[in-house]
Amino acid sequence: MSREQVFNFAPGPSVLPESALKRAQEDLLDYRGSGVSVMEMSHRSKMFQAIFDETKEKFKRAMRVPDTHEVLFLQGGGTLQFAMVPMNLLEGASADYAVTGNFSGKAAKEARKYGSARLAADTTATGHDRIPTQAELRLNPDAKYFYYCSNNTIYGTEWQYVPETPSPLVCDMSSDILTRPVDVSKYGLIFAGAQKNMAPAGLTVVVIDRRLAGKELPITPEIMSYQTMIEKDSMLNTPPCWCIYMLGLVLDWLEEQGGVAAMEQRKHERAQKLYAYLDESGLFAAHALPGSRSEMNVTFRTPSEELDAEFVRGAAERGLLNIKGHRITGGMRASLYNAMPMEGVEALLAYMKEFEVHHHV
């Protein structure tokens, strides 16, 4: 199939804006008359430094990052942050973790290697079908930080409020960063793997309040010290240059489209169309409860695994790619990141309606 015939609903790595890909293709062998590819540039060259600085500025502009906070371009994905956060911020003491899905659970487990991770909330018992309310959070006033994951890719739930906590907020925004305005000043630390809304896999963006840095445990690898990375402007060693360049191109697109405010409106429109149908459907049912539903990853299923498999197969034949749910949950999942056009949702809906007519139960 050609690019025009498919919509890619992959949960990450996932669809990127076509304008960014086209620009990358044009630049690939020769970046704007330099005679070299971005992939061949020394990270210490003026040319790459300009790409790096501009990308950082674009990101700060898009997220309105205040001067109190530093933006870092790191490697290792969210998984490395699961260890890096407690190594740097926990000081061997205790932090509060809200476990609302797979990745926050992994983060809490990892933190216990370096101190105590108290569960401020845990939705495991109900299959992570909802986000706890503010009143339900069991908060420790002495916690070094409060950790949560704002969007749960696997279960399809999303925090629709910013928790109020006595300790600094640490948030894994891997799957919904740059999809809505965020008041960064409310956060001690935000991190996100790039491969959903920002860039190809291999880049992790960290936004950190400088006051939280510099308290790492002695066993912290140098490359995992936020303080060192702030001092070295993310260039203690060679950064993932190509991904940083791609992030810059994606941010150009985002800015042209109207920034995070426009992204928020679109994500709302995309998701609401799907949920409205799911709530009416006699065949499909949404996994997440109203009030907790993700606008990034819409999870749903039919009454049987056989029908789910048939649906996924038929979708692929129509160019609706990667609609299969995560292996933990089964069912289906439509990931609707920034670069997913409304036409993708409409094509999916048309297929769901057709499928329901033929499989009414």
Next chain:
Amino acid sequence: MSREQVFNFAPGPSVLPESALKRAQEDLLDYRGSGVSVMEMSHRSKMFQAIFDETKEKFKRAMRVPDTHEVLFLQGGGTLQFAMVPMNLLEGASADYAVTGNFSGKAAKEARKYGSARLAADTTATGHDRIPTQAELRLNPDAKYFYYCSNNTIYGTEWQYVPETPSPLVCDMSSDILTRPVDVSKYGLIFAGAQKNMAPAGLTVVVIDRRLAGKELPITPEIMSYQTMIEKDSMLNTPPCWCIYMLGLVLDWLEEQGGVAAMEQRKHERAQKLYAYLDESGLFAAHALPGSRSEMNVTFRTPSEELDAEFVRGAAERGLLNIKGHRITGGMRASLYNAMPMEGVEALLAYMKEFEVHHHV
């Protein structure tokens, strides 16, 4: 300048084979009729899994990796390995480090966070102008491993023998992997950042004897456990997919060119041409001593910093890019990785000779 008018002598990230870049450009928006870019593929998709598996097979073929050893595709560069090696192999005990340059020095320093790093050799006093001989190595029979860096990018020295040691060899081959045949069975662990001879920055390749894995300290982050990464075939989390794909394309080129044996012959020819001239020149002098000279990074200088600067400026005007030495050493450095054609060396030599005529001292 256009691509045809430049030779890129950058120390890494550095020049890549043009055929690999062209293939990447063709595939960029639509990977071989899939309708999606490699940058947009789920790492769990069959399509990406095939790219991953094929790249690993090509690498194993190129390096003749025996069945006792596992190949891992990781993130974080050599710098993360400086911590990962002792976290996994040191068991809080002692290892031998040969410090012959900047990066082996950093590795030894990092290891001391997790145990003892004895100096089996240290060439700091003479400005790292040579590699110690086998007889000079002070070996501890109880060391958990012997660590060295086979090529010192900054100083331009290269180990021209494989050390014989009572403990397993751990080697940082970041700047000369895939440039000569290596008997992998002699090594406990080999690692290399991709950005010199393999792929764009953001990928680290590790080759590990499986028997060395599984002894990590309890404070080891999950993503930094070799054992876990072996069990998960490098996919505990999202790997740096684009870099892995690019490595596959570079390995296609390498295989077409005759593999590592052909690379070794070419690197020898390229470097010998430069060193022969340097040893005759009345203006330029090589930094590294005969018997220790790197065939990857040829370091040299004129008698004055002013002339060095003039030489570097003139080189850039002629399209001989990134010839300036590292900020630690000053002077000049010509990095001659696999993808550097002989024409690049000839163009550099022609300019050096011309410069010498005009600046004879």
